[in-house]
Amino acid sequence: MEAKNKVISKEDIVSLYMDYVLEKGQKPKSVYHFAKENDFDEVEFYAFFGTLEGLEKEIFRMFFGNTVDLLNKNEEYQQYDMKNKMLSFYFTFFEVLTANRSYVLEALKLERNPIRNLAQLTALRDSFKEYVSEILTDDYRLEQERFQKFQEKAIQESAWLQLMMTIKFWIDDASPAFEKTDIFIEKSVNASFELMNVAPINHLIDFGKFLFKEKVYSKQ
Structure with missing residues (x-):
């Protein structure tokens, strides 16, 4: 829960996405899935990006x-x-x-x-x-x-x-x-x-x- 109180930046999302792709060997199925996996709200993603x-x-x-x-x-x-x-x-x-x-x-x-x-x-x-x-x-x-x-x-x-x-x-x-x-x-x-x-x-x-x-x- 503590991670959700942190303001996530554009650079944070990029870093999390790159790590996800490298660790999982695949791309996230959806923005919802990606956000949930990384413990931040989906709406925070849309503040910077429209789609994956x-x-x-x-x-x-x-x-x-x-x-x-x-x-x-x-x-x-x-x-x-x-x-x-x-x-x-x-x-x-x-x-x-x-x-x-x-x-x-x-x-x-x-x-x-x-x-x-x-x-x-x-x-x-x-x-x-x-x-x-x-x-x-x-x-x-x-x-x-x-x-x-x-x-x-x-x-x-x-x-x-x-x-x-x-x-x-x-x-x-x-x-x-x-x-x-x-x-x-x-x-x-x-x-x-x-x-x-x-x-x-x-x-x-x-x-x-x-x-x-x-x-x-x-x-x-």
């Missing part, structure tokens, strides 16, 4: 928010160009994911339907696309104003696809300290900026060789 699905989305958005908060604490980050900001984001974001790896693997594994898994990431997707738009510089914008909005959307979508590919690589990565994911990040970000810059394709070739090597040796 909304809570799941918020967890991944919070991973993103924690990443940006950490980046903004670094004074040097503000002086970086777009590519180095993106690299900093990736390395920091995957540090956050790694700190919560057990939950991320469990949450995405529980849903066999890939569409359902993508639904969990919609809030992350919106936040990430906004972030890409914020760091987009004139160096990568077309001079023709009428094409700029189309170009920006294309960059956002391709950046999101790249992030999803990196998450998948990280999930499958069994290397110590996920060092192969670090290599994947560096090569894929370099390759994407080569394309944006319409520059020589050295990084694209380098990234292609890395992927080919990983595919060949992973089958052995």
Whole structure:
């Protein structure tokens, strides 16, 4: 009864939910069941979330928010160009994911339907696309104003696809300290900026060789 007298916060509910999924190996059947299991009133849940699905989305958005908060604490980050900001984001974001790896693997594994898994990431997707738009510089914008909005959307979508590919690589990565994911990040970000810059394709070739090597040796 004592726990019910305590004011529960949004962060408390998120922590309880992550623990529930990890300990039970499944998601709660309902908000009522989840609240009862954790000794707080159902109405307290609805003060922050409308549904369990909304809570799941918020967890991944919070991973993103924690990443940006950490980046903004670094004074040097503000002086970086777009590519180095993106690299900093990736390395920091995957540090956050790694700190919560057990939950991320469990949450995405529980849903066999890939569409359902993508639904969990919609809030992350919106936040990430906004972030890409914020760091987009004139160096990568077309001079023709009428094409700029189309170009920006294309960059956002391709950046999101790249992030999803990196998450998948990280999930499958069994290397110590996920060092192969670090290599994947560096090569894929370099390759994407080569394309944006319409520059020589050295990084694209380098990234292609890395992927080919990983595919060949992973089958052995």
